[in-house]
Amino acid sequence: MQVLKSKHARVTRWSHWLNVPLLAGMIWSGLRIYWANDVYEIAWGNHVLFHFFPDSFYDLLQLRHRLAAGMAWHFTLMWLFILNGVIYVGYTIFSGEWRYLIPGRHTLREAWQVLLHDLHLSRIAPPARKFNGAQQIAYTGVVLMGLASVVTGLAIYKPVQLAWLTYLLGGYPLARLEHFVLTLGYVVFFLIHITQVIRAGWNNFRAMITGYELTSKEAFHA
Amino acid sequence: MPEQTRPAARDPVVQMRQMTRRSLFTGSIAAGAGMLGLTWLGATAEDEGIPWPLRRVLTLNEGLARAAFRQQSTASEFAAQAAEEPRVNGSIGLDNPPPGTAAQIQVSSAGRELRVGVDVLKRMTRVEHTTELKCIEGWSTPVTWAGIRLRDVAEHFRLAGSYVALETPDRAYYVGLDAASALHPQTLLCFEMNGEPLSSDHGAPLRLVIPVKYGIKNLKRIGSIRFTEDRPADYWAERGYDWYAGL
Numbered sequence: 295m296q297v298l299k300s301k302h303a304r305v306t307r308w309s310h311w312l313n314v315p316l317l318a319g320m321i322w323s324g325l326r327i328y329w330a331n332d333v334y335e336i337a338w339g340n341h342v343l344f345h346f347f348p349d350s351f352y353d354l355l356q357l358r359h360r361l362a363a364g365m366a367w368h369f370t371l372m373w374l375f376i377l378n379g380v381i382y383v384g385y386t387i388f389s390g391e392w393r394y395l396i397p398g399r400h401t402l403r404e405a406w407q408v409l410l411h412d413l414h415l416s417r418i419a420p421p422a423r424k425f426n427g428a429q430q431i432a433y434t435g436v437v438l439m440g441l442a443s444v445v446t447g448l449a450i451y452k453p454v455q456l457a458w459l460t461y462l463l464g465g466y467p468l469a470r471l472e473h474f475v476l477t478l479g480y481v482v483f484f485l486i487h488i489t490q491v492i493r494a495g496w497n498n499f500r501a502m503i504t505g506y507e508l509t510s511k512e513a514f515h516a
Numbered sequence: 517m518p519e520q521t522r523p524a525a526r527d528p529v530v531q532m533r534q535m536t537r538r539s540l541f542t543g544s545i546a547a548g549a550g551m552l553g554l555t556w557l558g559a560t561a562e563d564e565g566i567p568w569p570l571r572r573v574l575t576l577n578e579g580l581a582r583a584a585f586r587q588q589s590t591a592s593e594f595a596a597q598a599a600e601e602p603r604v605n606g607s608i609g610l611d612n613p614p615p616g617t618a619a620q621i622q623v624s625s626a627g628r629e630l631r632v633g634v635d636v637l638k639r640m641t642r643v644e645h646t647t648e649l650k651c652i653e654g655w656s657t658p659v660t661w662a663g664i665r666l667r668d669v670a671e672h673f674r675l676a677g678s679y680v681a682l683e684t685p686d687r688a689y690y691v692g693l694d695a696a697s698a699l700h701p702q703t704l705l706c707f708e709m710n711g712e713p714l715s716s717d718h719g720a721p722l723r724l725v726i727p728v729k730y731g732i733k734n735l736k737r738i739g740s741i742r743f744t745e746d747r748p749a750d751y752w753a754e755r756g757y758d759w760y761a762g763l
Binding site: 296297298311315327328330331333361362363365366367369370373452453454455456457460461465466467470500503504505506508 | 528529531532535536538539540543546550565566567569570571573574577581584585586589590591592648650651652653654655656727728752755756757758762763
């Protein structure tokens with residue numbers, strides 16, 4: 295006999311799904327801004343391994359010659375992105391949900407075990423809690439990344455009025471790089487997240503849509 | 517949040533299926549509404565190069581920035597050795613040869629109109645600072661600028677207004693500034709760059725240096741300075757950029 299068990303609250307689910315178009319919009323408008331001075335690359339000595347970004351990428355997403363519009367979108371969407379983040383974090387704190395998310399003393403070791411298990415290097419199954427150690431680190435980390443994006447963003451948005459902040463982040467050019475690297479971080483997060491959601495299966499995914507998961511009665515009472 | 521179960525009146529599997537359908541339906545409505553909103557936004561009339569709702573938000577952002585603006589907050593200053601040659605990124609308004617040393621600048625405020633010689637201005641209190649020229653494109657270069665404070669000029673010639681409008685002699689390039697930014701202590705009418713007299717490319721004989729704004733506001737080769745109560749036109753704001761462009 296299976297029972298329905300509540301997993302994700304309404305606020306959590308809405309802010310999660312709203313964040314998809316909002317973050318995508320922030321990245322898209324941000325790339326239109328970045329294009330105007332696309333100086334970052336990964337290089338080994340004089341050998342450029344990867345230039346951010348190849349021409350085909352700019353063409354595909356229509357990022358060229360859109361600096362003005364990119365900035366207008368970026369500085370409009372930022373309000374919605376921040377508001378959504380504040381609602382999510384506020385709810386997570388006041389509802390007590392943070393207890394499932396914040397890493398604890400054993401989180402790191404557990405996350406390591408989860409990693410070994412997911413790479414098929416260990417047979418120890420991850421604990422059947424709401425979030426295992428690896429998830430705790432990933433989900434807490436990505437929220438902190440959001441906060442860092444806002445802070446580094448402010449430092450390059452108002453580098454004179456907030457000169458102290460820009461200074462603390464290593465100066466204007468470095469703050470811009472940090473803002474960019476955080477964005478790459480979201481892409482990495484997204485790829486791993488999607489992979490893990492697919493691996494976890496339909497019941498898990500459905501819980502993020504409906505808020506409930508189907509679980510065996512024994513597990514429910516455990 | 518306490519764990520709860522739905523009343524077990526019906527088969528949970530059936531119930532789950534219904535909830536999933538309902539949630540996907542709600543999600544589709546929300547996604548559809550979002551797409552409609554975006555389509556509407558894209559179809560709205562443009563206000564100076566961008567959809568008017570975006571322009572409204574930029575104006576709102578400007579209101580907040582101006583309310584929080586502090587003249588005591590200054591752009592970080594660097595050692596003079598850090599200075600570099602900035603890229604020449606724009607030549608609009610510089611087509612004609614630079615006026616000679618006898619150049620005059622048209623200055624106006626509240627109906628008064630003056631012609632002030634550049635040589636006269638150069639005799640005022642000299643100020644020098646090494647600050648980053650921050651281009652709206654995203655690059656920045658530390659540059660040593662020397663000149664006179666616009667606020668000293670305003671005080672000396674008793675110029676006042678809510679806004680300041682600057683134009684090149686041929687009026688091809690023009691910027692608008694809020695008075696608080698124009699009268700910021702680091703805002704200079706500049707005639708020297710990195711220890712050398714200003715070159716024609718960089719706006720000889722006199723250019724604006726305003727570190728509280730992006731490079732686009734740092735007008736080269738000043739032809740006129742007008743203090744006014746009306747918000748002045750701005751070359752790049754007419755082409756989709758933020759009018760305020762404040763840092």
